[in-house]
Amino acid sequence: MGKLLFILFFVAAPVFAGDELHLYNWNNYIAPETVDRFEAYCKCRVVQDYYSDNEELLAKLAAGAKGYDILVPTGNALASLIRQGALLPLDRKLVPNLKNINPAYLDTAFDPGNRYSAPYAYTTTLIGYNVEKMKQLGLPTDTWAVIFDPKYLARVKGRVTVLDSQRELMAAALKYLGYSANDTDEAHWYSAEKLILRAKPYWAAFNASSYIKELTVGNIWLVHGYSNDMFQARMDARAAKRKFTIGFSLPKEGAVLALDNMVIHKYAPRPDLAHKFINFMLDGKNSSELTNMLGSGNPNLAALKYVDPEIASNPAIFPGKESKLEMLQDLDMEKRRVLNRLWIKIKIE
Amino acid sequence: MPKRLLAASGIAAYLFLYLPLVIVVAYSFNDSRLNAEWVGFTWRWYKALFEDDAMLKAAGNSLFIALTASFAATVLGTMAGYALHRYRLRLLPVLIMAPLAIPEILVGVSLLIFFVAVNLTLGLLSITLSHIAFCIGFVAIVVRSRLAGMDESLPEAARDLGASPWQAFRLVTFPLIAPGILAGALLAFTLSIDDFVITFFTAGVGASTLPLQIYSMIKIAVTPEVNAVSTLLMLLTLFLIVIASRISPDSVRGK
Amino acid sequence: MTRNIGKWLISGPPVFYLAVFFVIPTFIMVLASFRHAGEFGGLAPIFLHDVRGAHLNLTLESYREYFSDFIYSRLFIKTLIYALVTTFFCLVTAYPLALLIAGSEKRHRDLLVLLVILPFWSNFLIRIYAWMIILGPQSALSVGLNGFLGMFGIEPVGLLFTPFAVVLCLIYVQLPFMVLPLYANLEKHDPALLDAAQDLGANSWQRFWRITFPLSLPGVYAGIALVFIPVLGIFAVPDILGGTGGIMIGNLIKQEFLEARDWPFGSALSIILTLGALCIVGVAAMVAGRTVKNDA
Numbered sequence: 001m002g003k004l005l006f007i008l009f010f011v012a013a014p015v016f017a018g019d020e021l022h023l024y025n026w027n028n029y030i031a032p033e034t035v036d037r038f039e040a041y042c043k044c045r046v047v048q049d050y051y052s053d054n055e056e057l058l059a060k061l062a063a064g065a066k067g068y069d070i071l072v073p074t075g076n077a078l079a080s081l082i083r084q085g086a087l088l089p090l091d092r093k094l095v096p097n098l099k100n101i102n103p104a105y106l107d108t109a110f111d112p113g114n115r116y117s118a119p120y121a122y123t124t125t126l127i128g129y130n131v132e133k134m135k136q137l138g139l140p141t142d143t144w145a146v147i148f149d150p151k152y153l154a155r156v157k158g159r160v161t162v163l164d165s166q167r168e169l170m171a172a173a174l175k176y177l178g179y180s181a182n183d184t185d186e187a188h189w190y191s192a193e194k195l196i197l198r199a200k201p202y203w204a205a206f207n208a209s210s211y212i213k214e215l216t217v218g219n220i221w222l223v224h225g226y227s228n229d230m231f232q233a234r235m236d237a238r239a240a241k242r243k244f245t246i247g248f249s250l251p252k253e254g255a256v257l258a259l260d261n262m263v264i265h266k267y268a269p270r271p272d273l274a275h276k277f278i279n280f281m282l283d284g285k286n287s288s289e290l291t292n293m294l295g296s297g298n299p300n301l302a303a304l305k306y307v308d309p310e311i312a313s314n315p316a317i318f319p320g321k322e323s324k325l326e327m328l329q330d331l332d333m334e335k336r337r338v339l340n341r342l343w344i345k346i347k348i349e
Numbered sequence: 350m351p352k353r354l355l356a357a358s359g360i361a362a363y364l365f366l367y368l369p370l371v372i373v374v375a376y377s378f379n380d381s382r383l384n385a386e387w388v389g390f391t392w393r394w395y396k397a398l399f400e401d402d403a404m405l406k407a408a409g410n411s412l413f414i415a416l417t418a419s420f421a422a423t424v425l426g427t428m429a430g431y432a433l434h435r436y437r438l439r440l441l442p443v444l445i446m447a448p449l450a451i452p453e454i455l456v457g458v459s460l461l462i463f464f465v466a467v468n469l470t471l472g473l474l475s476i477t478l479s480h481i482a483f484c485i486g487f488v489a490i491v492v493r494s495r496l497a498g499m500d501e502s503l504p505e506a507a508r509d510l511g512a513s514p515w516q517a518f519r520l521v522t523f524p525l526i527a528p529g530i531l532a533g534a535l536l537a538f539t540l541s542i543d544d545f546v547i548t549f550f551t552a553g554v555g556a557s558t559l560p561l562q563i564y565s566m567i568k569i570a571v572t573p574e575v576n577a578v579s580t581l582l583m584l585l586t587l588f589l590i591v592i593a594s595r596i597s598p599d600s601v602r603g604k
Numbered sequence: 605m606t607r608n609i610g611k612w613l614i615s616g617p618p619v620f621y622l623a624v625f626f627v628i629p630t631f632i633m634v635l636a637s638f639r640h641a642g643e644f645g646g647l648a649p650i651f652l653h654d655v656r657g658a659h660l661n662l663t664l665e666s667y668r669e670y671f672s673d674f675i676y677s678r679l680f681i682k683t684l685i686y687a688l689v690t691t692f693f694c695l696v697t698a699y700p701l702a703l704l705i706a707g708s709e710k711r712h713r714d715l716l717v718l719l720v721i722l723p724f725w726s727n728f729l730i731r732i733y734a735w736m737i738i739l740g741p742q743s744a745l746s747v748g749l750n751g752f753l754g755m756f757g758i759e760p761v762g763l764l765f766t767p768f769a770v771v772l773c774l775i776y777v778q779l780p781f782m783v784l785p786l787y788a789n790l791e792k793h794d795p796a797l798l799d800a801a802q803d804l805g806a807n808s809w810q811r812f813w814r815i816t817f818p819l820s821l822p823g824v825y826a827g828i829a830l831v832f833i834p835v836l837g838i839f840a841v842p843d844i845l846g847g848t849g850g851i852m853i854g855n856l857i858k859q860e861f862l863e864a865r866d867w868p869f870g871s872a873l874s875i876i877l878t879l880g881a882l883c884i885v886g887v888a889a890m891v892a893g894r895t896v897k898n899d900a
Contacts, residue, residue: 055863359704369734432615452837463629482625579730
């Protein structure tokens, strides 16, 4: 028995063979084909871990997580990581493809001069819906009102989900009320809370990820979520030959734009591979794959010519200048506590 | 209680216990990625499972952790069980039972803070150390109950015949309680391989385990692959229970 | 003398291990609840440049936060109610089952008990996931139920993402913990007592309430403790099956550590939960002890 145990032990012991790149990314945010091609290119293995919220990423790192090479934080989380000194500066010589990026997405307030980060892709937070149902119920699809106003919600009761994210839901409510998504005036927060509490009885769940499936299956008809997820739901529904289509559009009140950036963690075991990966992903062709497969917005000018025209012409994926988009900024500890308390109040009922 | 009512409610309770599991297994053969309605029979989710690198790695991690943790917990838990049975140490039962008696989340949270405080990178090691901690008590209980059922006069007789305490233990007590130890080891193994809560808090980079993988699949992208991995896990546990019941029938009776 | 050495040699290693990996972490958690949160999360300056300096400056802030707003106590009370309802239904479901097993032929008993334990050996998350399928809007159960309600002109109801789904699943995952202690107790009852009662003219209900149930109280109390306490800390069930109002105190603790990056408050919540659970169990044990003694 003892011998058997020993043999099993060695068979089961994780094998660390060859080069590995540890990628800590949003779930569903890289095309498997791209990973395969990068693995072939660098002769290494890509090991992925996922998060579904920036807060989750920050919390894991605060808990001392080490061993990741690449992280893909959104602007506000990026700023926080930089202030913590958690990142390695980029070696520009190793990422020449950074020149492909649209200057509009470089030198943001979160990382002036792009010392640490290279833009990866962007998404917007918007409303996605079952096109046929919305028509049938006569609901508008260009306003947050459809998520927050009981007048509309009464028609889709129990068929709506909103994001399980303090910041995103608050931002949507603030936008609907006509404030900035980054408004930190507590009085405005309280009116947003009131709005949310009034709408909540009509929502089925707070959901950060499985709404893609729920939309595709037809259990849920209206969701507050990320543009790339909506895109995936649309593709899945099409592939499954569902009798309905999934649509998504930016509300006229404005919405959150999240620019996700590739950065290298301070404790990255393989900064060399990490630079290789970043440069690889900044290549026009590779970057376009992300957009074509996942429907994410693309800040890469060299990629645009490879992007499927159907996607390139979708204003919810490539928004025009008039769409009142905002990037979220990080909150300090005190504000976080206030928001946290608000959040519990929202969730407890 | 009237006999018929009793039988009816008993059968209903069994149905309640098994229906969900039957459904999980059945849907692992469903030929639909969305898994909402029954489409047709397929093996493809099992095939997908064996091509899923992340899942295989998680399974490897789980197995590694469970083997290591159950081995260490069996050694320590047997000592603890023996001490519980043999010596009157006032605080020992409290120390051994407490981790089992408080909600798991508290053990997970306190270990997380502890590992960060001592600057131990979260990963396979931290998970394994945590698993050992909560498995010791379970092994100790199983071993103690085996000791309690043992005839005390046997090791004493061995001592009277000139055996040293160590010889008496090795040649008499140990063979007698071996089935209990093995049962404890199997219990520790299954607890470790199934643990979610404590692992959730103490896991770090690249140290995903099967339950963590299942959790993220349930939360993120549910395909029948989850059902397939669940079915295989159930078969594994069933297999272990059959072994345990062969070796030591008492161990599977929940005593 | 040798006996003493043996004692320490044998109990030493497990005691040492549990001291390091259970007692010390618990103390560190208690301490953490009195500390300030780091600027970017966490506590210690090991990873962070704490602006307040490296020394430990203790505070009651986290406890003040808990008591400053009734919302936290409400969540705690809500969790207690969920746990109580779960425990009650576990008892009601488990009792007939345990009675049935204890009353069946000896050679069948082991198998019947094994059948209760088997589902418990399958992964915890898988059992939650199973309910996700069963309660989904397009499942046979939902469709059938809504068809039935529709006949009476009642609006369709959703089953998934409701408190009902959470409690049902909690009952499901905890049921074996109620059946086993009940069975262990009921199995030992002397059938002669029931025969005697029957001879004296007691009907089956009377025999149950006057004899079987009172004698089984120790098993009932053990089952209640085994079901009630773990439920208090559960977060995965409401996480997966709970809808917009499904959170329990476990979710909040998880959120403090894994989202809000407020460890001191998360620790304080954990400690309040532990103390609360201990108080309840302590009081229950006293009451139970008295009842059992009186009945004996």
